[in-house]
Amino acid sequence: MLRFVTSNAGKAREASQYLPEAVERVDYDYPEIQSDSLEAIATAGARDAYREIGEPVFVDDSGLFIDALGGFPGPYSSYVDEKLGIERVQALAAREENDRARFRTVVAYADDDGVETFEGTVRGRIVAPRGSGGFGYDPIFEHRGQTFAEMSPEEKNAVSHRGRALAAFGDWLAER
Amino acid sequence: MLRFVTSNAGKAREASQYLPEAVERVDYDYPEIQSDSLEAIATAGARDAYREIGEPVFVDDSGLFIDALGGFPGPYSSYVDEKLGIERVQALAAREENDRARFRTVVAYADDDGVETFEGTVRGRIVAPRGSGGFGYDPIFEHRGQTFAEMSPEEKNAVSHRGRALAAFGDWLAER
Numbered sequence: 001m002l003r004f005v006t007s008n009a010g011k012a013r014e015a016s017q018y019l020p021e022a023v024e025r026v027d028y029d030y031p032e033i034q035s036d037s038l039e040a041i042a043t044a045g046a047r048d049a050y051r052e053i054g055e056p057v058f059v060d061d062s063g064l065f066i067d068a069l070g071g072f073p074g075p076y077s078s079y080v081d082e083k084l085g086i087e088r089v090q091a092l093a094a095r096e097e098n099d100r101a102r103f104r105t106v107v108a109y110a111d112d113d114g115v116e117t118f119e120g121t122v123r124g125r126i127v128a129p130r131g132s133g134g135f136g137y138d139p140i141f142e143h144r145g146q147t148f149a150e151m152s153p154e155e156k157n158a159v160s161h162r163g164r165a166l167a168a169f170g171d172w173l174a175e176r
Numbered sequence: 177m178l179r180f181v182t183s184n185a186g187k188a189r190e191a192s193q194y195l196p197e198a199v200e201r202v203d204y205d206y207p208e209i210q211s212d213s214l215e216a217i218a219t220a221g222a223r224d225a226y227r228e229i230g231e232p233v234f235v236d237d238s239g240l241f242i243d244a245l246g247g248f249p250g251p252y253s254s255y256v257d258e259k260l261g262i263e264r265v266q267a268l269a270a271r272e273e274n275d276r277a278r279f280r281t282v283v284a285y286a287d288d289d290g291v292e293t294f295e296g297t298v299r300g301r302i303v304a305p306r307g308s309g310g311f312g313y314d315p316i317f318e319h320r321g322q323t324f325a326e327m328s329p330e331e332k333n334a335v336s337h338r339g340r341a342l343a344a345f346g347d348w349l350a351e352r
Contacts, residue, residue: 031209031210031220032209032210033207033208033209033210034207034208034209034210034217034251034252034255036255041210044207069259069260069264070258070259070260071259072256072259072260074259075210076210076252076255079210079212079252080248082246083245083246083247083248083250084245084246084248084268088245088268088271091268091271092260092264092267092268095264095267
């Protein structure tokens with residue numbers, strides 16, 4: 001049984017598809033550090049949650065990284081979505097020539113042996129908002145002609161950064 | 177003697193003007209948490225630095241809060257300056273009707289009794305960049321007809337958010 005520290009019940013259900021053991025959600029609000037690096041944020045969070053909970057746990061951290069904006073909003077994607085909204089982020093990106101971006105997720109797993117991290121990336125382009133599915137930046141992130149908000153949950157899961165990070169974690173668990 | 181945990185030697189020299197005791201700089205890189213609240217970030221930082229160093233210490237945290245952008249970039253001002261640059265932030269603000277903004281600093285002091293915080297604010301407007309002094313967002317922050325980058329260091333110190341927070345801390349130290 002694996003413990004996923006997240007406030008999001010949907011994430012915990014999604015994770016169980018990728019992992020070789022049952023997933024239990026733990027609702028503990030670990031402090032997120034400020035860093036340019038998802039790896040550093042997730043590693044610190046997993047270490048803190050493991051100390052607090054006393055059992056092996058994993059956490060995830062995700063962000064949208066826009067190439068022409070130096071990776072902005074990156075680890076602060078939720079904050080920037082809340083404060084600026086995705087239309088303003090798209091307007092900022094539309095002023096640049098290069099429209100490329102990446103969604104990234106890092107999963108960090110902590111136990112007695114320390115912390116292991118697993119990464120998933122999906123590449124795409126920033127476009128004017130389209131579609132009504134998904135959440136966050138999905139309407140402005142286009143991958144192979146469709147925005148994430150235009151995809152069904154199944155289509156999105158098949159290519160998503162979170163799915164790829166969880167699959168890498170699942171492979172590691174199955175092999176250790 | 178007061179210990180100021182900061183990587184910035186200029187800040188430590190400036191602080192000594194406002195405080196009733198000598199200031200020694202301590203170069204310890206405490207982890208900054210992610211939060212909307214400068215108070216929460218500075219409090220966590222002071223607590224961590226006090227645990228690490230074992231002597232009473234203070235830290236500061238500052239940000240530019242643009243009213244029409246829900247307080248963006250706020251606690252993430254340095255990150256956003258580095259990634260977007262102040263011209264893009266000004267362009268974002270120029271799309272809004274309301275041009276008002278605040279610079280804020282919170283000083284947090286930690287000792288055996290816990291953590292005390294002291295706040296300083298200065299109000300102004302976001303304008304196209306003018307002036308070559310100061311640093312960060314100073315060229316786009318206008319206060320009483322001048323941007324912070326157009327002021328002499330003495331003029332800026334006389335009204336600045338950091339000066340006001342340090343003065344409040346100095347008053348508290350003198351009276352306790």
